[in-house]
Amino acid sequence: MRLFYPLVSFATVILLWEVAIRIFNVPNYILPNIGQVLESLQTGYIDGSYWPHLSFTLTATVTGYLSGAVVALVLGAVLAEIPIVERFVFPLVIAIQSMPKVALAPLVIVWFGFGIESKIVMVALICFFPIFVNVIVGLRSVDPNLVDMMRICGASRLDILREVKLPHAASPIFAGLQIAVVMGLIGAVVGEFIASTEGLGFLIQTGSNALDLGTVFAGLISLAVIGVCGTQLLRFLHTRIVFWDRKSFGSVAAGEG
């Protein structure tokens, strides 16, 4: 039943797409029909020529995402906990954040080369900010009474960070991690557009150059699938790990005796 509504939406879009092509007689170098896209997907994934591209983009995205996330977590925690570091580092962070990270791509290519390294750096750079900001906001928004309670109990600062602030920040951090999935893909694709011989971004670009829009759409659909899977995975982890934050979760509130 959960699949009913999205299935209807997708079916409607595909139907309108097909109808539009027939009615307006759109040539296939402007808009391919479903058959062509499916054919590209079939030859790409069943005959196997897309797999290296998919794996290239996936590797770059996952590696970059994880490194960006780790750096964001550590740096965010340090900044939120040590005010003097924040005063020095935060202006720099704001300055870099105000820059569209995509504009850094040519520079990153110069520094890290045409290979997968530059894509990983692009992904990490773009993933960093939404996670970083959420780590700081999450750690800051902890209920001061919980901190007082821990202090009364004799907890050290590290205890309080580990036992109270981090779990409390888990929800906002997951929100950041979820946003970063899609943003990370942007980083990988932009890197591949600018200079690459592999990846889904490269596939889309070569398809576009050859006016082979079937391939372009196949690449876009592959990216969408990665994005949806990644986001869903994080949503799943979120509800599993931050189980206490689901307001309606198995509420068995017994009457007060």
Add this chain to the structure above:
Amino acid sequence: MPAVSLDRVSLTYVTASGTIPAVQNLSLDIERGSFVSILGPSGCGKSTLIKMVAGLLAPSAGAAKLNGETVTGPRKDVGMVFQQPTLLPWKSVLDNVKVPLRARGLDAKACDLRARQMLELVKLAGFEKNYPFELSGGMQQRVGIARALIHDPPVVVMDEPFAALDALTREQMSLELQRLWEHSQKTVIFVTHSIHEAAFLSDRVIVLSARPAKVVKDIRIDLPRPRNVETLADSAFTELCNELRSELYAVTGALDGKR
């Protein structure tokens, strides 16, 4: 020597818009094993006062002392119950109760038995594995009380612990608290703005003025113990409540003190 004494303490909050004196030159001695309520209008600095006793806030002048020793930070011999249950939502009831022992380095197994005993004492046996969000407000506050008592501190400070509960639950919790305290020989400082709660539970009620807090009245409550539901209907109890009420009204200036 009094169990707790406040020696000419003052505390001034510094904010962006200026300084706010919350407590000014307040002195108070609390004898060992007594139940003392601190009653005062909202925002008068009651909470500030007990946070100084608990070592969460340092006085700007004067000193809070426990057994004559100046309080310089949170101490093992003070337990605290907060206005909200203040439980860790990601820990089970049992683990929440264990926090004061765990934070002081005891391993989980060693605290287990003690934590279970505490839960039994606050009538929550069987809820060990539940999470706070699965409990009612009253039950959550019982967990908070169990946690404050688990390391057996001789002094317990309570910051309006029943303020967030409904009237009936409040009354029941007062009875429960009396039962827990009665043979414990603990010194309890109980902050409240409920006249009934103060009169029902206490050996002594301290009435504070509006901010900055000063002691305006120190009333002994000599009602026989254990007190129960009948006490609430007792004319001596009603009289004490009326006396406290007129003191409070005099402090807030909200109404003429005579009723």
